[in-house]
Amino acid sequence: KAGVTQTPRYLIKTRGQQVTLSCSPISGHRSVSWYQQTPGQGLQFLFEYFSETQRNKGNFPGRFSGRQFSNSRSEMNVSTLELGDSALYLCASSLATSGGPEQFFGPGTRLTVL
């Protein structure tokens, strides 16, 4: 069974640009969550999608958005990039809807903003 895949693995952008990251969950998983990992702030929850609906959202500005498609694949978009958006963005998928399920993480997309 293939794991969670994220594309691209590495990305370099300049301030003011926008970026789209993609995540393909494990087959059969309908929940996809996104996390930002930085040395200063650690791992922070961005949002979660389940059956194409955003179910939870973390404390991030509106420049961060996401969506989920009918095949459960998800994308996140960051507009008007800032230097502080440089981070590892991790996607996780889960089979269950709630109740402390196991989340399977992808390898991440390393975004560098210059």
Next chain:
Amino acid sequence: GDSVTQMEGPVTLSEEAFLTINCTYTATGYPSLFWYVQYPGEGLQLLLKATKADDKGSNKGFEATYRKETTSFHLEKGSVQVSDSAVYFCALSDNAGNMLTFGGGTRLMVKP
């Protein structure tokens, strides 16, 4: 809101030494508790979990017990190996959804 606090690293041990990484949490209700491990250049892997008080999670020689009275979920291993060198994250989920709240991570370095 929910929060997780874990001991800062790095923790440096010799091979076969005993490992403890402390983790305490603040949450309303009865969260599920997790330990994740991150190897260099990789995403997170679930190491073990516990979903209710007094549960013990275990995997690959690692153990942690859900202690509600002390709001703790300390990670232990009796004999570490060089291959255990990684960053370890304690996390909780409030069971209302799939949102994980993570601690700051503890880097473990094991020397031969």
